Amino acid sequence: MNTSAAAAELAVQARQAAQASDGYWKGVFKRLSRDKLTMFCAFVLLCMALAILFAPWISPHDPYQGSMIRRLRPIGTEGYILGTDELGRDILTRLLHGGRLSWFMGILPVAMAFVIGTTLGVIAGFLGGKINMLIMRMTDVFYAFPSVLLAIAISGALGAGILNAIIALTMVFIPPIIRVAESVTTGVRNLDFVDAARASGASAFTIVRVHVLGNVLGPIFIYATSLISVCMILASGLSFLGLGTRPPEPEWGLMLNTLRTAIYVQPWVAVLPGVCIFMTSICFNLVSDGLRTAMDVKG
């Protein structure tokens, strides 16, 4: 009687444990789906992503085709819902097309920095010792620059251009990702299961691939997503300074720059590209926050 009750209890516990272990991602999605703000922001981002992806098919006009007779029309003009810019090009069309470069320059540098920074950070954290010293002291040097200044310095020296701006932004985001990766890896390295794997004869490479990466990629990834919003603002800022994209290419930061001269004529048309940057950046920030909350809570 007693034993059977105990056995039943054990079975219940085992079932709960099984649910808890295979249900981690399920739990994350459940928490995410209850988080209305995050879901709303994710939905906005999805809509924007689809809109800029299909920009060539859904835009009403040609993004490069201007007209001297319909320059700087106000918002609500017939045929040009969001007005026209200083060369008579349709703003809505250019916003849709411009999003492609803005998103590309916001995401690609972070993705590249994620790969490079994680590699270096995991190496530093896992090996420790002199290699750790070397890598971490090098990141200290880049931390001695404010990030905006570093981005402008590198791309200013390399000269204008999309590729140079992407190189500069990648350089800016590698050091912070190294720091996060190193501290997470150092925490995991000393856990018992790593010792157990080492004792059972696994090579360093196998330990990193199987046991370390699985545990550190999540936190580093979350951190990297929080950088996308910063990267997008910085990338548009570089274009705004004339360092990133070059005219006539549509890009939100560059559009803001060229429309700046028009703020006395059509002020509300001139600030539209900034609305797009702000919306994207705040949504990325909030989605990143929501992901962090959903994934940190371990059930």
Add this chain to the structure above:
Amino acid sequence: MFFYLIRRILYAIPIALAVGFVCFMLVQIAPGDPINAIVPPDAPADVVESVRRDYGLDKPLAIQFGIWLMKVVQGDLGRSLATGRPVWSDLSSAISNTLTLAAFASLIGFIFGAILGGLAGTFRGSIIDRLAVSTAVAGVSIPHYWLGMVLVVIFSVQYNMLPAMGAGPGGSADWVWDWEHFQHLILPAVTLSVIPMGIVTRTVRGIVAEIMNQEFVTALKGKGLTGWGVFGHVVKNAAPNVLAVMGLQLGYLMGGSILVETVFSWPGTGLLLNSAIFQRDLPVLQGTILVLAMFFVALNLCVDLVQTALDPRIKRS
């Protein structure tokens, strides 16, 4: 404590050297011959060669760095390609203008951030808390150069209340403390203050909330201390970390003001950098970045020292 201070100051020296090296390398990674950063492109070939020898550009990179470093330490940042004047002469007035703007912007950001964050941390879940969280998210997500344009549209174009350009009436570049100049400062300073406001709000809210949960606060309340009495204790505990964050933010503003200065044509380092970028005036670019980065290194050091002095719990060998 004393040894910690010495060690921290000594540690800043290799960092400063490395920062100098990165700035030195900026000219090296620039496309084309570094000699182009010293002589104008239309200089005759024999002049180019003699300058190359004078500057030691025919020597190995390490020796070039040494030569460059010796000059920088003596205050010689080279000459501007565009104007021919020494870089330092343009830079010194630009830096004081940027400092004025950054200091004023951080003052606005810190005061509002501290009040909002403090209230939010004390009254968790209230309307003020939500307002603080929204401010924090908006502050870090907003492209501040765009916010500058929006403020110009509202206050200069629509209502004609404040000037949109420059640091003083008639495009004067020198800062004077009077109402005319002060009007020019308001819009750029408010624009620039949103970033530190967001970050300080978030930091203060987190720290205050954590302190309010600690047992000594309950003990103080149990002892019969009123709200203001408890407030004093909370401030004392929160101060070291909050001051550290504020100090770093001031440094970020020195660098981050570049875009805002461009929007408002504020005659600071940002505008200088902007024109240097357009004219590919590498000595000005390099000198400005070097001075701003060194300022940031020094600020980092000061923040660490002040934090250690304020917080006796930080006992590092």
